[in-house]
Amino acid sequence: MTQKTDLLLPVLKGQPVIPVLLIQNVADAVPLARALAAGGLPAIEITLRTAAALDAIRAVANEVPEAIVGAGTILNARQYEEAANAGSRFIVSPGVTPQLLEAARSSKVPLLPGAITPGEIMALREEGYTMLKFFPAEQAGGAAFLKSLSSPLAGTMFCPTGGIGIANAKTYLSLPNVVCVGGSWVAPENLVKEGKWDEITKLAAEAVKLAS
Numbered sequence: 001m002t003q004k005t006d007l008l009l010p011v012l013k014g015q016p017v018i019p020v021l022l023i024q025n026v027a028d029a030v031p032l033a034r035a036l037a038a039g040g041l042p043a044i045e046i047t048l049r050t051a052a053a054l055d056a057i058r059a060v061a062n063e064v065p066e067a068i069v070g071a072g073t074i075l076n077a078r079q080y081e082e083a084a085n086a087g088s089r090f091i092v093s094p095g096v097t098p099q100l101l102e103a104a105r106s107s108k109v110p111l112l113p114g115a116i117t118p119g120e121i122m123a124l125r126e127e128g129y130t131m132l133k134f135f136p137a138e139q140a141g142g143a144a145f146l147k148s149l150s151s152p153l154a155g156t157m158f159c160p161t162g163g164i165g166i167a168n169a170k171t172y173l174s175l176p177n178v179v180c181v182g183g184s185w186v187a188p189e190n191l192v193k194e195g196k197w198d199e200i201t202k203l204a205a206e207a208v209k210l211a212s
C-alpha cells in the first residue's frame, strides 16, 4: 500500500478540521497542541515555514501524548526526513515531485500530497494515492470545483485546505469526496501570541461541531 492509508485514514477521519499551524515561538507549541486537543482536535499540522517548526514538532511529540502531530509545507526529501525524525506522524505537502514521492515510499510516515488538477490527481492515483490535499482550495475553484471531481475521479478523497473558515467549512464537509478540511482559523496568530489558550480551545470545540 503506497500511501499507508492505515496510518493516515484514522487521522483524517478522526476530526472534521486539521488545524494548520504556523509556530514562531517553540514555547507556544505544547500549550497550543494541548489547547486544540482539549477542544477535540488532537491532530495538528505544524508547517515547516518557520525556524521553530522542527523543534515545535519534537516538543509536541515528546510532551503531548494526546496530540497527533504532523508536519506541513514539506517540499523536498530532506524536509520529509527531518520532519519524520522529529516525530511527525503524518506529512502534508502542497504538491509533489518525484523526489518527494520517493522519500514517502522509503519512509514509515504517511504522506498527504497536494493536488488540484485532474491530471495531477490521476498521476497520484497511478502512484497509489487515494487521499489528497486539495490546495489552495478556495483560490483554485472552491467547493464547486472539488464537487465536480467527485464523479469522474470517484475513489479519491480530499482534505481541502486554503481559504477555509467556520463560514464555508460545512459546504466542503458535505461533499462526497471530502474527508476533512484543513485550516488555520482555529489558531489565529494573535491568540497564539497572547497565549489565549482557552479561546483556542473554544474555537476547536466550535470546529468539532461542524461534523454534526
Ligand SMILES: O=C(O)C(=O)C[C@H](O)[C@H](O)COP(=O)(O)O
Binding pocket: 020, 047, 049, 072, 073, 074, 092, 093, 094, 135, 136, 161, 162, 163, 164, 182, 183, 184, 185
Ligand atoms: O503551508 C501549507 O502547507 C499550507 O497549507 C498553506 C496554508 O497555511 C494553509 O492552506 C492554511 O490556509 P488558511 O487556512 O487559508 O490560512
